[in-house]
Each structure stands twice: as structure tokens, then as C-alpha cells.
Amino acid sequence: MDIKELQAKVEVHLSSVWKEPVKITEIFHLSGGACQDNYALDLVSNSTKKSVVLRTDKGGSLLSSLSKRDEYKVAELVFKAGVKTPTPVYLEEEASVIGSPFFLMEKIAGKATGRYITKDKELDVYRKTKMVSDLASNLAKLHTVTPESVNDEDLKQKLKLVTIQNYIPIAIADLRKSLDELPEAHPAIELCLNWMESNTPNIDKIVLVHGDYRTGNFMMNPDGLQGILDFEFAHWGDRHEDIAWLCMRDWRFGRLNKEVGGFGDRNDFYKEYEATSGIQVDPFKVTFWEIMGNIRWAIGSAQQAERHLSGKDKGIELASIGRRTAEMEWEAMRLIEEINNAV
Structure with a gap:
């Protein structure tokens, strides 16, 4: 049209x-x-x-x-x-x-592009003062939405009702199913899934998870955060999942030393999140979900490549995203090695 x-x-x-x-x-x-x-x-x-x-x-x-x-x-x-x-x-x-x-x-003001958020000079003051705290406090508020607080029963189900006991096993099983549906083998992903099954942490509470909380999905300008966007992957899950997704290497846009979205430090983000939520952030759980996040993104990028290769929805963007699967596989294995060396 x-x-x-x-x-x-x-x-x-x-x-x-x-x-x-x-x-x-x-x-x-x-x-x-x-x-x-x-x-x-x-x-x-x-x-x-x-x-x-x-x-x-x-x-x-x-x-x-x-x-x-x-x-x-x-x-x-x-x-x-x-x-x-x-x-x-x-x-x-x-x-x-x-x-x-x-x-x-x-319609809100601001820009969401990674280069602008992480490097543009007009955000220098905000980046050094309140960017981390604003994003941490808003994420903590998002996580106050729980299944018990939602009256829309249909929506509760669409967000995939889970328990603290079954959420991670279900998440791993879903990834295995998606992996099995791909036409080619990914042994690195299999290795990481096996590690996650053997190192599953506990969950403190099931909350609403944004599902794609990262640089690129919030609008900013020199006046500060203008709005959080894109809830298409929202679901019930573990609060550490969102924190980990924001910290993933892939969303730092070249500023690898700034582990939070390419603009902030982990400890500062954890502190600000804890101040709003009253819940202590567990660094191991964040790393676990970083590994899970990289595997999800690795499979997701392979799925997008398959959409292009199959002819279902051909496009250069889908093809280029698909080429990045190996990067996420490598990062997930690097994080596992880092944890194992620390033990």
C-alpha cells in the first residue's frame, strides 16, 4: 500500500x-x-x-x-x-x-540510534550524569508489573504464564526446538544449551520482562530519556533477563568497555536499579542471562537469514543479520569460559 x-x-x-x-x-x-x-x-x-x-x-x-x-x-x-x-x-x-x-x-522527541546514544557529543552531559540512572529506574518500574497485577486473563496467557521453577527449563526447551527447526547444525549452540541446563540459577520472582531492552529501543535527546519503545517481545520472566540483554556485547556499538549499552558501567546500573526496586541484582544471574541472550539472538539471526534464503521474505537486512550468528555463538562461549575460570 x-x-x-x-x-x-x-x-x-x-x-x-x-x-x-x-x-x-x-x-x-x-x-x-x-x-x-x-x-x-x-x-x-x-x-x-x-x-x-x-x-x-x-x-x-x-x-x-x-x-x-x-x-x-x-x-x-x-x-x-x-x-x-x-x-x-x-x-x-x-x-x-x-x-x-x-x-x-x-509521537515523542529524540533519537534511538546506537551511534547517537553512545557517541554523539550533544548527549555527553546526560550520558555522564543521568542516562544510567534513568534507564535503571524505568526498568525497575517496568518490573513492578506482575501476573498478579494484571486483570486481563487473555493477555496473561499471551505473555506465557510461567513459574519460578519452570521458566528457565521452558526457555531452554524452546530454544532447542527453534534450533532443531533450522536447516543447518550449530554445535556451539548445543554446547551452550547443555551448560545452561547444568548451571540454572533460581529466580526471585516472575515479572514482566521487556524482552528487548537495549540501546536502539529508547528515545533520547539532550533533555534526557524521552521514552522506552518496542514491547513486541514482552513476556513473563526473570528481571535479570532484561538487565543482561542491555549489557550484551552486541548492543555496545563499539564501546566495549561500557558494558551497559555502550554508555554505562554495570555496577552503576545495578546500584540504581536496586535503589528503585529494593531488589539486589545477582551478577551470576545477569551473566547466565547474557549467555542465554546471546544464544537467543544467535538463533534469531539464523531464523532471519532463513526467511531470506527460503524466499519467504527476501531482504538484504535479513541476510546481513543472519551472517552474525557466529558472533553470538563466540560471545556465549567466551562468557561460559570466563565463569568457569573464575570458579
Whole structure:
């Protein structure tokens, strides 16, 4: 669908839903990655003017990603928990309007690119003062959402209800299943899965996990954090999972000495997270989930390559991501070796 056709369809639909004429005065396509399409829209009606982002799926979504309905419902939960995230505006579950379900959220200021977050000089002051604390405290607020606090039973199930006893075994079993579905063998991944099964830590509590909390999924400018984005991989799990994902080598954008997202130090992040949550961060659990995260990303990148190679959804971005599988395999084994040498 071209952008003018999209504009016309959205105008007609929102006018019908909101019971007043709605005009889109400006619309343009935003970068949405390999699986998402995002459009910036300026809406004008009799009662209001809104700058929003329309978010919908592009082609096929990644395995395990939430539907647009569930992603929107998670954004509502997180917003109500006090997390700095764009205000949810409208959900459309029917695919018939524009060809796939979509939702609207507040358009916020800032940039999310890794190079900007980690290296741009206009963020130097914020990077040195509050970037780590803002992200740590917002993550701690996100983790206050628990299965017990959610009334939507359908959403509870879609986020994969688990227990502290079965979550990690289920996670490993899911990875084994995904690995078995790939057309080629990955012995390094098998080795890491075996190690994780033998070194499974305890979980203190099941909480809502963002699932992709990393540099690239939060908007910033010199005024600070503008909003946390992208809840398509949210699920119930271990709080250490999100902390570990942010610390993964792959999200440091070349600044390897800054283990938190390429801009901060682990101990500072742990301290700020603990100050907000009242929960002590366990460094071994973080490393365990870093290993798990690298294996998940290794399998995920191989899946994206297979989408391209199979012809299901051909694209240079999918192919280039797939080439990076070996990097995550190497990093996971390096982390295991580091733990073993420390014992």
C-alpha cells in the first residue's frame, strides 16, 4: 500500500471511530526495522491535534513476537506503572482497515540510534550524569508489573504464564526446538544449551520482562530519556533477563568497555536499579542471562537469514543479520569460559 492510500484509509477509519472528521496533515514513513512498519502522522480533528506514530507489522513478524493487540495492551500496562513510554492512543485489531492490525501511540522527541546514544557529543552531559540512572529506574518500574497485577486473563496467557521453577527449563526447551527447526547444525549452540541446563540459577520472582531492552529501543535527546519503545517481545520472566540483554556485547556499538549499552558501567546500573526496586541484582544471574541472550539472538539471526534464503521474505537486512550468528555463538562461549575460570 502506498502512503497516500494509507493516509486515506486511516482518515476514513478514524473519522468513523472518533465520530468527527479526522484529517492527516502530514504523514511519512519511519525506520521500523526488519519486521515493523512505523509512520509518523499529524492528525487534526474538531476537538484536537495529535502527533502520533502508527505501528504495524511488515510482512511476517518474528517468531515469539506479540500481536499488535497484545503489544498495545503491554504498553498500556507499562505506561500505568509509571514507565516513561509514549502514551497509547488507539488500537485497531481488524486487519481489514489497512491490511494488518495497527495501533497509534504518542509521537515523542529524540533519537534511538546506537551511534547517537553512545557517541554523539550533544548527549555527553546526560550520558555522564543521568542516562544510567534513568534507564535503571524505568526498568525497575517496568518490573513492578506482575501476573498478579494484571486483570486481563487473555493477555496473561499471551505473555506465557510461567513459574519460578519452570521458566528457565521452558526457555531452554524452546530454544532447542527453534534450533532443531533450522536447516543447518550449530554445535556451539548445543554446547551452550547443555551448560545452561547444568548451571540454572533460581529466580526471585516472575515479572514482566521487556524482552528487548537495549540501546536502539529508547528515545533520547539532550533533555534526557524521552521514552522506552518496542514491547513486541514482552513476556513473563526473570528481571535479570532484561538487565543482561542491555549489557550484551552486541548492543555496545563499539564501546566495549561500557558494558551497559555502550554508555554505562554495570555496577552503576545495578546500584540504581536496586535503589528503585529494593531488589539486589545477582551478577551470576545477569551473566547466565547474557549467555542465554546471546544464544537467543544467535538463533534469531539464523531464523532471519532463513526467511531470506527460503524466499519467504527476501531482504538484504535479513541476510546481513543472519551472517552474525557466529558472533553470538563466540560471545556465549567466551562468557561460559570466563565463569568457569573464575570458579
